[in-house]
Amino acid sequence: MSVLSDSIELFIKELMEQSDEVSLQRNELAQHFACAPSQINYVLSTRFTLEHGYVIISRRGGGGYIRVMRVAADRDNLLHVIACRIGDALSQHEAHAMISRLLEDKILNEREARLMVSAVDGCALPMQGLQDTVRARIMRSMLTALLQED
Amino acid sequence: MSVLSDSIELFIKELMEQSDEVSLQRNELAQHFACAPSQINYVLSTRFTLEHGYVIISRRGGGGYIRVMRVAADRDNLLHVIACRIGDALSQHEAHAMISRLLEDKILNEREARLMVSAVDGCALPMQGLQDTVRARIMRSMLTALLQED
DNA sequence: TATATTAAGGTCAAAGAAAGTCAAAACGAA
DNA sequence: TTCGTTTTGACTTTCTTTGACCTTAATATA
Numbered sequence: 543m544s545v546l547s548d549s550i551e552l553f554i555k556e557l558m559e560q561s562d563e564v565s566l567q568r569n570e571l572a573q574h575f576a577c578a579p580s581q582i583n584y585v586l587s588t589r590f591t592l593e594h595g596y597v598i599i600s601r602r603g604g605g606g607y608i609r610v611m612r613v614a615a616d617r618d619n620l621l622h623v624i625a626c627r628i629g630d631a632l633s634q635h636e637a638h639a640m641i642s643r644l645l646e647d648k649i650l651n652e653r654e655a656r657l658m659v660s661a662v663d664g665c666a667l668p669m670q671g672l673q674d675t676v677r678a679r680i681m682r683s684m685l686t687a688l689l690q691e692d
Numbered sequence: 693m694s695v696l697s698d699s700i701e702l703f704i705k706e707l708m709e710q711s712d713e714v715s716l717q718r719n720e721l722a723q724h725f726a727c728a729p730s731q732i733n734y735v736l737s738t739r740f741t742l743e744h745g746y747v748i749i750s751r752r753g754g755g756g757y758i759r760v761m762r763v764a765a766d767r768d769n770l771l772h773v774i775a776c777r778i779g780d781a782l783s784q785h786e787a788h789a790m791i792s793r794l795l796e797d798k799i800l801n802e803r804e805a806r807l808m809v810s811a812v813d814g815c816a817l818p819m820q821g822l823q824d825t826v827r828a829r830i831m832r833s834m835l836t837a838l839l840q841e842d
Numbered sequence: 843t844a845t846a847t848t849a850a851g852g853t854c855a856a857a858g859a860a861a862g863t864c865a866a867a868a869c870g871a872a
Numbered sequence: 873t874t875c876g877t878t879t880t881g882a883c884t885t886t887c888t889t890t891g892a893c894c895t896t897a898a899t900a901t902a
Contacts, residue, residue, distance in 0.1 A: 547878065563816040568861055576879045583862065588877090603887025605695030606860035653841060654807060660837035665827045672819060676826065679816040687810035691803065697888065718851060728890045733852070738887090753897025756850035 548573055550585045554610060562612040586610070593626050597686055613689040620647055625685035631674035635661045637681055648689075658684055700725055701737045704760060736760070743777070743789035745796060752824075765797045775835040779825035787812045787831055808834055824841040 550571070572579040586608070590596040595615025600608040609615045615622050624640050641658050644650045650658070660666065662680055671683045699719070700815045720731040740746040740760055750758040768775070774790050788809065795805040810816065810825045812833065820827070 569859090579861075580878060580881080583800075586879070601862060601887080602859085602861040602885070603778065604859045604889070605698070607863075653838075654804060656837045656841065657804060657834055658809055660833040661808075661830050663833055665824065666833040668829065669819075669822060669826070673893075676817065676819070680811050680830070683806055683810040683813055683816035686804070686848080687806045695888070719849090729851080730853080730891080731889060734888070751897075752849085752851040752853060752895065754849045755898070756896085758851075 544578060546575065546581065547585050549587070550577075550582065551589045554585070554590070558610065561583060564610050566608045568608055578689055582608070582679050592622075592682075592686060592689075595622070595657055597690055611690060615654065619689075620644060620649055621685055623688055625689065628678050628682045630677035630678060631643075632662075634662065634664050634677065637677055640681070675683075696725060696727055696731065697735050697738070699741045700727075702760065704735070708760065708762060712764075714787060715759050716758045716760065718756075718758055731826060733759070738785075741789055742775075743786055743793060745793040751818050767797070767799070770794070770797060770805070771835050771839050775832055775839070778835075780827050782812075782831055783824055784812065784814050784827065785790035787827055790831070 553571075553575075554564065554566070566582070566629055568579050568582050571582050575581070586598055590598060592613075593615075595613055596609060597611045597613050599611070600606070613622065617623065621644070624644070638659065641650065641655050645652070645655045658681075661684065662677045664673065667676050667680075669676075699785050702772075703721075704714065704716070704730075716732070718729050718732050733816070736748055736758070741749060744761070745763050745765065747761045748758060748762055749761070750756065774794070777790075791800065791805050791808050794800045795802070800808070808831075810829055814823065817823045817826050817830075
């Protein structure tokens with residue numbers, strides 16, 4: 543029974559029962575659990591992933607924070623399902639297919655679809671060899687962004 | 693969450709809601725926020741740049757002032773103008789500035805802005821050295837897509 | 843008129859305040 | 873023991889805040 547990570551996970555999940563969105567101070571939280579600050583990152587990156595239904599955004603520097611948001615994560619949410627299905631690489635063809643599917647299901651409108659297509663366009667991502675990798679990341683990032691509201 | 697710089701930014705933006713042109717006294721403003729005068733310069737130079745859609749002029753000496761002006765946006769050309777300002781490389785900060793400008797001018801809605809931000813996010817474009825180059829291309833590609841609708 | 847004083851604003855680098863990364867060490871279960 | 877998971881700590885990156893020093897303009901004074 544690995545206590546620390548589980549406690550931190552539980553602690554955050556309890557906070558999230560109040561609201562779908564919670565702001566943390568990494569150092570403060572680390573101090574509360576008397577652990578290294580990077581322990582917080584570990585917990586977030588292993589238990590609060592997109593697959594788990596969470597999105598994390600953060601800001602460094604003075605006034606920095608970490609915000610954990612819960613997103614709709616279920617089989618019925620096409621955005622989430624597709625975002626999770628993206629692996630390390632994504633061809634332009636696959637990306638187009640995903641976008642048209644979202645368009646058909648009215649999760650995107652024409653304009654948004656055009657925007658996304660243009661972002662993962664081969665011409666915009668010129669470097670050979672890395673193209674599919676970068677496309678995968680961008681696509682995942684965009685789908686995650688869309689998840690952050692509905 | 694709210695940091696000194698953010699408050700100052702908000703304060704100035706509220707002033708600008710009355711008029712597209714606002715005159716400030718640097719020292720007075722600094723005193724109001726109980727901070728170093730150069731803090732005002734910091735806020736202006738990080739949040740009121742040309743990319744953001746603002747122009748600053750100032751005068752030193754007795755009777756000096758800082759004037760912040762909202763640049764009149766030629767709605768039809770704004771996309772084009774911004775696209776032209778992208779060179780071979782684009783930092784994340786510059787990209788954000790451009791997107792927030794388009795948002796403020798209502799050429800993008802929140803969702804589209806989030807989509808674009810996510811597409812040019814540093815986490816999505818991890819390759820060191822090439823990041824700003826690729827970001828420039830993606831950004832241009834997206835702006836072009838927006839230009840091409842009907 | 844020439845100069846000194848005062849009243850602005852500008853610049854830049856250093857310090858401070860967060861969060862992120864990564865790899866090594868420690869731990870625990872099979 | 874071995875292998876995957878946790879935990880830690882040193883180092884990095886990003887963003888903010890401050891302060892010392894510089895430049896410019898207006899005004900007062902010799």
